[in-house]
Amino acid sequence: MTTTWLDEVFIVRKPVIAMLHLAALPGDPGYDSAAGIAAVVARAREELDALQSGGVDGVMISNEFSLPYLTKTEPITAITMARIIGELLPEIAVPFGVNVLWDGRASIDLAVATGASFVREIFTGVYASDFGLWNTNVGETARHRARVGGSHVKLFFNIVPESATYLAARDLASITRTTVFATLPDAICVSGATAGAPTDSQAVRVVKEAAGSVPVFVNTGVRAENVATQLDLADGAIVGTYFKEDGVFENRAKRSRVEELMTQAREFRKQLA
Incomplete structure (x- = not known):
């Protein structure tokens, strides 16, 4: 079996990456200035423990509660x-x-500053979105990564962005093929409409077939009851909302829910050759 960068980073096949959603930060409308950054750190530490003790294969730390989002963030974030x-x-x-x-x-x-192994973002395309007209410049971003010494940082491209529609009249397979050929993603993410929303299985199949050797991740809507099905289609999954108490986006990660999903993921992986 050919070794890929995923095998080198995560050790296991078909990894499940947990989202660690940071509370609102300074400059965000929802930031609790009275509690301060110490409260954000305390919550993050608590949730990190729940995710790791529950058995996830990796974590991705995001400013998920910086609503409404900016497409070019302020330095403070x-x-x-x-x-x-x-x-x-x-x-x-x-x-x-x-x-x-x-x-x-x-x-x-x-x-680069923190030693993270990978990032996930919208690196390609032009969109009509809830945040206005949303443009990207993948060539400039790729060169910036090289300039700051980040060539080792793997890039997860979300090609079905949440809360947005691709402006060009192109089908998903074509978008995937040209993204792979022209912009050199390390992995591709396929999403539903919002955080926690189901990812269409047919969309995952289309992207997987068109992506060639580039790994494909299910980016939203993975649950204990469907993780085996989704991992059967994709090369990995990114999970946020399901890991939270009662499966509610605003709540904190709960270890028992993490263990529930990861048990199903491990059972599925036992079947892999």
């Missing part, structure tokens, strides 16, 4: 995330990535 991750680093025991929503360049900067 990545700076604060770097401070928080720095405090958590001694306790991070699994491969980790970062995601500064929705800013690919800031995500790469944060990964």
Whole structure:
């Protein structure tokens, strides 16, 4: 069996990456300035423990509660995330990535600064979105990664972005093929409409067939009852909402829910040759 970068980073086949959603940060409308950054760190530490003790294969740290999102973030966001991750680093025991929503360049900067192995972002395309007209510049972003010494940072391209529609009239297979050929993603993510929303299985099949050797991840809507089905289609999964108490986006990660899904994932992986 050919070894891929996924095998080298995660050890296991078909890894499940857990989202570690940071509470609102300074500059965000929802930031609790009275409780301060210490409260954000405390919550992140609690959830990191629940995710790791529950058995996830990796974590991705994001500013998920920086609603409404910016497509070019203010410096305070990545700076604060770097401070928080720095405090958590001694306790991070699994491969980790970062995601500064929705800013690919800031995500790469944060990964280089903290030693993260991967980032996930919208690196390609032009979209009509809930955040306005959303444009990207993957060539500039790729060159920026090289300039800041981030060539080792793997890039997860989300080609079905949440809360947005691709402006060009192109089918998903064509988008996948040209993304792979022209923009050199390390992995491709396929999403539903929002965080926690189901990812269409047929969309995963289409992307997987068109992506060639590039790994494909299910990015939203993975649950204990469907994780085996989704991992059968894809090369891995990214899970956020399901791991939270009662499966509610705003709640904190709960160890028992993590264990429930990861048990099903491990049972599925036993069947792999």
